[in-house]
Amino acid sequence: MTVADLFAILPQTLLEGLLLGFVYAMVALGYTMVYGVLGLINFAHSEVFMIGAVIGLEVFRFWGNPESPVIANPFLLLLVALIFAAVGSGIMAVLVERFAYRPLRKRGSKNILVPMITAIGVSFLLQDLTRIYAALRHNEFNMQYRTYDALNQTFELPFQTIIQVKGIIIIVVSILMLIGLTYLVNRTKLGKAIRAVSQDMQTASLMGINPDVIISRTFLIGGSLGGVAGVLFGLLYTNVTPYSGVLPGLKAFTSAVLGGIGNIPGAMVGGLILGQLETLSGTYLPFLTNGNFGTEYKDVFAFLTLVLLLLFRPQGIFGQNVSEKV
Amino acid sequence: MLPFTVAFTALSMLGAFLAPENGLTNLAMLLSVGLVSLGRLPTAWRSGLLAALALALTLLLRLNPDDKLAFYGLLGVLVAAFLLPNLSRLVRIALGVAILFIAVPIAGLTNSFLFELGIQIGIFAALALGLNVVVGQAGLLDLGFAAFFAIGAYTWGIFGSPQAAQFIPGYPSEGLPGNYLYLFMALAVITAAITGVLIGLPALRLRGDYLAIVTLGLGEVVRVFANNLDKPLNITNGPQGITPVNRPEVGPLAEFLRAIGAERLYGRPIDESIAYAFFFYLLVLLVIGIVVLVNIRLANSRFGRAWVAIREDEIAAKAMGIPLLPTKLLAFATGAAFSGAMGAIFAAKQTFVSPESFTLQASINILAFVILGGMGSIGGAVVGAAAVTVLNIGILKDFSDLLNTWRQTGVTILGYNMANLPPQLNPAKYERLVFGLILILMMIFRPEGLIPEQRHRAELQEARQEAKEGGGK
Incomplete structure (x- = not known):
């Protein structure tokens, strides 16, 4: 492969990175918002994302059955799937907060390991509950999204780039969600309350804000974004398993850290950067190393970026350096 | 009474x-x-x-x-x-x-299933003791602990098998004879400790919650390398794994068993498989003994107290003159060393090493042992490992078998015909569910673990008292 060839595939690679980046950005928002209000790495968020993907898949199965479809139009069906996934994942996130994290908060333990270990436990529990569900309904835990010609139709863009209809949908939906979230956080009363709680929970509660309600809403918003991202992820990769939330979740968290954890625009930018890093390394590593180090190392690349970044700029790209209070 | x-x-x-x-x-x-x-x-x-x-x-x-x-x-x-x-x-x-x-x-x-169970418990207990130093005593949440186990296992797996001949010209084609295992256990301790320092050097500069995610990532990195280093040089043989890994000779032990008349118990002549089961049982017991001893001595040493101080309050510890990074690195290296030694034994016992054994799941399992037993408590780590292992490869499996028999015979329980039970409901497969539940329930109801460390117990009671009096937020 010549240098010219390498450049020729660059636009397509960048486009794929963009799609992946938007999915990461939406999941990263869930991590960053929860971290903002609770200071907790919500490991279970990757499962909320995966459950969103499963809900979307079920909507496609129920109402998009090819023999007797309730909703024949794939675009409408996708819209319904997105709404259901947003609601379902949001409720799931709220339930997790209510039954796993709130009891710990009420007990007032200062040990930071306790909520984090609970989060890991919840994540494992949700994985296997989904697996049981999938085993009972589909006889196997490997689930496939239905494909539609209308969604897979391709368009040619300049520079030999090809985009599918679903790619366009992913970009449009993500941008709408990100704009909506920015509006919600910056311009509404709820957004103000969320920002107040993440700045100082105790003072916020003195100002007439009920932190429990706000935390619960934060989980709802983050969970809904994760659910939508799950459906988009399912569209993009078509294959969903109970464990397919783990790796994207980890990378979304990495994106959140990249942008500066707790920082909402940071999470969006971090997701887009990580999406590009991953597809670029996945595409070019095999060429640059003569096939000795293949695409399999793209995850290594993502994690090493995280480690390096944390070493040199632990507060992330947009984060502010907060000195520890004694 | x-x-x-x-x-x-x-x-x-x-x-x-x-x-x-x-x-x-x-x-x-x-x-x-x-x-x-x-x-x-x-x-x-x-x-x-x-x-x-x-x-x-x-x-x-x-x-x-x-x-x-x-x-x-x-x-x-x-x-x-x-x-x-x-x-x-x-x-x-x-x-x-x-x-x-x-x-x-x-x-x-x-x-001989009992030997198998004993060996498994022993291996997991050593891993739990290693992680106990890191998480329990020093308070550093490491989610990639299986990486050190992997390093130990591959250290012996590569050199004690035909694998090394693939990339070292002139290496014995069968690999080193099994008796070198003892030497390689020591080497595995060293390589694992060095890996611990290498992973710890960047990771341990970070705040507590970042540490968890970075160790998780680096643990994955080690597994990805194990999975893919079959080219350009075939070092790990990729996802197929390495087999056969050599085992030490058990001739003398078999001889001894025959001499004390163990054949009458066994019911047939002492063969290789039972001799190996007994041998690894003894070896694991010996290593566990050493690990426990080292752990107890360390916990009461200057370093042990420094670890606890860091766990309780990093800034106060630093103010008291404890060098943070070296002390944390020592905890990482110590924990890694224990699991490295067990990794080498694990490779020899299985005669097979593959990346499958060192996933995130494995790391979380080890964490569950420590949590269940009680963070920081040495007895707790061993009991936690024993309890979860018995649950996982003993009780859950038996329960699956029982469900299967019910399914086949079509027993009716509470008006439900068990023959209708879907065959996918196989409790032995849902270990994540079990481990997840253990972690959540322990954290909510008994965060100090089954056998709490004394210092930890006092601290948690104090927090509870404060919450009751309305002092906490």
């Missing part, structure tokens, strides 16, 4: 001997182990009853080698002997030696 316990224990023993195959009598034996351990009894009676139970359970195992309940009972007695307060040291040692070196081998010779 006393007359009742004695009567119940005597009755259950009698019942067990009259009907050794009956599940109920065995359950009664388990109950009496619980009663004797937890009831309010004079120490002398307790020691005596424990000894009697140990003897009875051993005989039961001899009568019916497939009796896993009796084996669990024996484990219970062992745990009780080591952990109950007030027992005299002589009783503890006598019971421990009798169970570990006489009862289990006698039972294991008739049913």
Whole structure:
């Protein structure tokens, strides 16, 4: 492969990175918002994302059955799937907060390991509950999204780039969600309350804000974004398993850290950067190393970026350096 | 309490001997182990009853080698002997030696699954003890701990098998003979400790919650490398894994077993498989003994106190002159070293190494052992590992088998015909569910673990008190 060839595939690679980046950005928002209000790495968020993907898949199965479809139009069906996934994942996130994290908060333990270990436990529990569900309904835990010609139709863009209809949908939906979230956080009363709680929970509660309600809403918003991202992820990769939330979740968290954890625009930018890093390394590593180090190392690349970044700029790209209070 | 316990224990023993195959009598034996351990009894009676139970359970195992309940009972007695307060040291040692070196081998010779279970418990207990230093004592949440286990396993796996000949010209084509394992256990300790330092150097500069995610990522990195380093140089043989890994010679041990007449227990001539099972059982016991000893000495040393200080308050510890990074690195290296040694044994015991054994799941399992037992508590780590291993490869599997039998025979339970039960519902497959539940329930109801470390217990009680008085937020 010549240098010219390498450049020729660059636009397509960048486009794929963009799609992946938007999915990461939406999941990263869930991590960053929860971290903002609770200071907790919500490991279970990757499962909320995966459950969103499963809900979307079920909507496609129920109402998009090819023999007797309730909703024949794939675009409408996708819209319904997105709404259901947003609601379902949001409720799931709220339930997790209510039954796993709130009891710990009420007990007032200062040990930071306790909520984090609970989060890991919840994540494992949700994985296997989904697996049981999938085993009972589909006889196997490997689930496939239905494909539609209308969604897979391709368009040619300049520079030999090809985009599918679903790619366009992913970009449009993500941008709408990100704009909506920015509006919600910056311009509404709820957004103000969320920002107040993440700045100082105790003072916020003195100002007439009920932190429990706000935390619960934060989980709802983050969970809904994760659910939508799950459906988009399912569209993009078509294959969903109970464990397919783990790796994207980890990378979304990495994106959140990249942008500066707790920082909402940071999470969006971090997701887009990580999406590009991953597809670029996945595409070019095999060429640059003569096939000795293949695409399999793209995850290594993502994690090493995280480690390096944390070493040199632990507060992330947009984060502010907060000195520890004694 | 006393007359009742004695009567119940005597009755259950009698019942067990009259009907050794009956599940109920065995359950009664388990109950009496619980009663004797937890009831309010004079120490002398307790020691005596424990000894009697140990003897009875051993005989039961001899009568019916497939009796896993009796084996669990024996484990219970062992745990009780080591952990109950007030027992005299002589009783503890006598019971421990009798169970570990006489009862289990006698039972294991008739049913080698017991050796297998013992070896698994031992390996996991060593891993739990290693992670206990990192998470429990130093308070550093490491979610990639299986990486060190992998390093140890591959250290012996590569050089103790035909694998090394693939990339080192002139290397013996069968790999190093099995007896080099002992040397490589030491090497594995060193390589794992060095890896610990290498991973720790960047990771340990970070705040507590970042550390968790970075160790998780680096643990994955080690696994990805193990999975893909079959090219350009075939070092790990990729996802197929390495096999056969050589094992040390067991000729002398088999000779010894024959000499003491173990053949009569075993029922057939001593062959290689039983000799290996016994050999690895002894080896794991030996290593566990050393690891526990080192752990106890370390916990009470200057370093152990420094670790606890860092766990409790990093800034205060720093103000007291504890160098943070070196002390944390030492904790990382120590924990890694323990699991490295066990990794080498694991490779030899399985005669097979593959990246499959070192996933995130494995790391979380080890964490669950530590959490269940009690963070920072040495006895807790061992008991946690034993309890979860028994649950995972013993009880859950039995439960699956039971469900299968019900399914096949079509028993009706509570009006539901078990034959209709979907075959996918196989409890042995849902280990994540079990581990997840253990983690959540322990954190909500008993964060100090089954056998809490004393310092930790005091601290948690204080927090609870504060919350009750409305002092906390």
